[in-house]
Amino acid sequence: MKRFMAFVRKEFLHIFRDVRTLIILFGIPATQILIFGYAVRTDLKNASIAVLDNAHDDVSNDLILKLEASDFFTISNRLNSYDDIDATFKKGKIKAVVIFPEDLAALLTRDGHATVSIIADASEPNTASLVTGYTSGILNDYSAALTKHITTGLPVISPEVRMYFNPNLESHFMFVPGVITLILIMVSALMTSVAIVREKESGTMEVLLVSPLKPWQIIVGKVAPYFFLSLVNIIVILLMAWFVFKLPVRGSIALLIAECMLYILMGLSFGILISTIVDKMENAIIITFMVLLLPGLLLSGFIFPIENMPKVYDYLSAILPPRWFIEIIRPIMIKGAGFVYVWKETLILAGMTLFLIVLSARKFKVRLEESSG
Amino acid sequence: MAAVEALNITHRYGRVTALDDISFNVNEGELFGFIGPDGAGKTTLFRIAATLIIPAGGRMTLFGLNTVSRYRELRNHIGYMPGRFSLYQDLTVEENLNFYATIFGTTIKENYHLIELIYKQIEPFRKRQAGRLSGGMKQKLALSCALIHKPGILILDEPTTGVDAVSRTEFWEMLANLKSEGITIIVSTPYMDEALRCDRIALIQKGKLLAIDTPFNIRSSYARKLYAVSHPDRYRLLIALRSLPQVITSEPFGDSVHVVLRDDVLPPEVKKALEETGLHGVSIAGTMPGIEDVFLELMQKEQ
Numbered sequence: 062m063k064r065f066m067a068f069v070r071k072e073f074l075h076i077f078r079d080v081r082t083l084i085i086l087f088g089i090p091a092t093q094i095l096i097f098g099y100a101v102r103t104d105l106k107n108a109s110i111a112v113l114d115n116a117h118d119d120v121s122n123d124l125i126l127k128l129e130a131s132d133f134f135t136i137s138n139r140l141n142s143y144d145d146i147d148a149t150f151k152k153g154k155i156k157a158v159v160i161f162p163e164d165l166a167a168l169l170t171r172d173g174h175a176t177v178s179i180i181a182d183a184s185e186p187n188t189a190s191l192v193t194g195y196t197s198g199i200l201n202d203y204s205a206a207l208t209k210h211i212t213t214g215l216p217v218i219s220p221e222v223r224m225y226f227n228p229n230l231e232s233h234f235m236f237v238p239g240v241i242t243l244i245l246i247m248v249s250a251l252m253t254s255v256a257i258v259r260e261k262e263s264g265t266m267e268v269l270l271v272s273p274l275k276p277w278q279i280i281v282g283k284v285a286p287y288f289f290l291s292l293v294n295i296i297v298i299l300l301m302a303w304f305v306f307k308l309p310v311r312g313s314i315a316l317l318i319a320e321c322m323l324y325i326l327m328g329l330s331f332g333i334l335i336s337t338i339v340d341k342m343e344n345a346i347i348i349t350f351m352v353l354l355l356p357g358l359l360l361s362g363f364i365f366p367i368e369n370m371p372k373v374y375d376y377l378s379a380i381l382p383p384r385w386f387i388e389i390i391r392p393i394m395i396k397g398a399g400f401v402y403v404w405k406e407t408l409i410l411a412g413m414t415l416f417l418i419v420l421s422a423r424k425f426k427v428r429l430e431e432s433s434g
Numbered sequence: 435m436a437a438v439e440a441l442n443i444t445h446r447y448g449r450v451t452a453l454d455d456i457s458f459n460v461n462e463g464e465l466f467g468f469i470g471p472d473g474a475g476k477t478t479l480f481r482i483a484a485t486l487i488i489p490a491g492g493r494m495t496l497f498g499l500n501t502v503s504r505y506r507e508l509r510n511h512i513g514y515m516p517g518r519f520s521l522y523q524d525l526t527v528e529e530n531l532n533f534y535a536t537i538f539g540t541t542i543k544e545n546y547h548l549i550e551l552i553y554k555q556i557e558p559f560r561k562r563q564a565g566r567l568s569g570g571m572k573q574k575l576a577l578s579c580a581l582i583h584k585p586g587i588l589i590l591d592e593p594t595t596g597v598d599a600v601s602r603t604e605f606w607e608m609l610a611n612l613k614s615e616g617i618t619i620i621v622s623t624p625y626m627d628e629a630l631r632c633d634r635i636a637l638i639q640k641g642k643l644l645a646i647d648t649p650f651n652i653r654s655s656y657a658r659k660l661y662a663v664s665h666p667d668r669y670r671l672l673i674a675l676r677s678l679p680q681v682i683t684s685e686p687f688g689d690s691v692h693v694v695l696r697d698d699v700l701p702p703e704v705k706k707a708l709e710e711t712g713l714h715g716v717s718i719a720g721t722m723p724g725i726e727d728v729f730l731e732l733m734q735k736e737q
Contacts (some may be wrong), residue, residue, distance in 0.1 A: 064536055071522070071529070075524055263522075264518035264520040267516045267520060268515075268534070268579075269537070271485065271486065272509060272534075272538055272540065273537070384668075
């Protein structure tokens, strides 16, 4: 045990003396959270829009006030005629124009129905659909409030859409689980494989093997610090998500941490497996990127929904641990789902982890090479 | 009992034969050297001895324990220093030594007497990271690390490669010291001059052992009469010697050139011949063959 602790201590010394390792461990998670949180926003904040109010009545005034009052929009232009629309768009500042028809209020009282046009700048299709979505949302709210006053009971404006769990379609609700998924791979799989291969490269592995240390002591000693640091990372990410983006964990924290531990274990055994195959640090990095990180980013459903992919990719992603992990932690964090809802995914992930552990344990050599003759 | 017994050791990397039917014994408390150029198979042989490689053929025992089947017990008794100094560059001198002591289940204090002479020289730098030590100091630290658990045998793979001449001399003095403590040492080196400091040496070339004996006997085994020829312009001398019909071989050796003459030729004749080519003031005298001379002779025989 004393030997083992000396090994773990040594490993921590390596980590804390290497600035690059520290940056990867703590700098990258923090910046990723901030980058994904602020720069790569897929939700809307203070988007500039213009209004063309042909009505100038109570209803249009009310609606404009509501648009203005929301955090999503800033009304930067008030147009006077249809001819202004083109010119305003071309200046590129506004994302959409909301057009209120003449006699809006009158139409509503008479027919119980009216149409408000929204013209969006679709050169940014993503933003355009968000703007129209949010505007419709505000219009829907308004008309919903209106129906309560109108006794005829006729539907005023089209369907009611409600965004469950993420009512404002805020993207960091989606990306925080994704970032956790990627960071954990980076810390567990990438860092451990590099740390082990580094010993091979420097020749110290030769001496470790010749020492009375048992293989499990070498391996567990190498990965234990990264297991611990991965947990620290999760807590940092969750705290940042809470303080910076007000993202709560709706489900059980204990369950979330337990699932993360399982996933870290998967990453660590993957890292060990890689380290038994390659002899150079660069190769360890390349393999982790190609096999785990890149597919994890693209195919796990982190960025692109799996439902929208061709079937082939769907099947391909099924062999990727990150996909299952995202499917586990998203419901836990966002919906507050309990174990009952994620046990199947957990089982798949546990199976993969077990497979990797067995494989890497079998592949780890107590010698430099097996006999070639 | 022999400390090391190797019987018909053979090893291959793909189609390349790294070791070809190697057998030798090392006695307990002996300082045994493997002398040979790069690629001769020294590292492979040492890795087999260190239980790191399973040989394709043959068997090796250390203190009667087979390096393949009893590797677990053996690993408690081996002090191994691989070709590259296996130190953690980002740990300090003290941390490195402490780490190796602990994983071998001992403390620096317990075996300090063993490493004292060596470690004292680097102790002033004990707070310095190993990566920032000079080659000679790294070598001393690596040796201290290999020694700290009081191994029965030291396996040192080219410990003096890449180290300055003064440190090399010091290093061999340390080995002599350790030998007097009763530790068996096998060491490899590409430097022929270091061979003289071993009790016995094995000459190894292309995976084959050319000879095993004491350095003196190996030098004496040289079959022919050898002369040392010297002149300030050694290069011109060598060219001239190689053009003479009276000379069979001529190889540079230290400051002089070692030559073998045809049986019917005497030194004055050569001196005269050299003067005819314009080389004056050449000295020529009989000399004791060096290890290199024997090595070259054996290599030629082998071919």
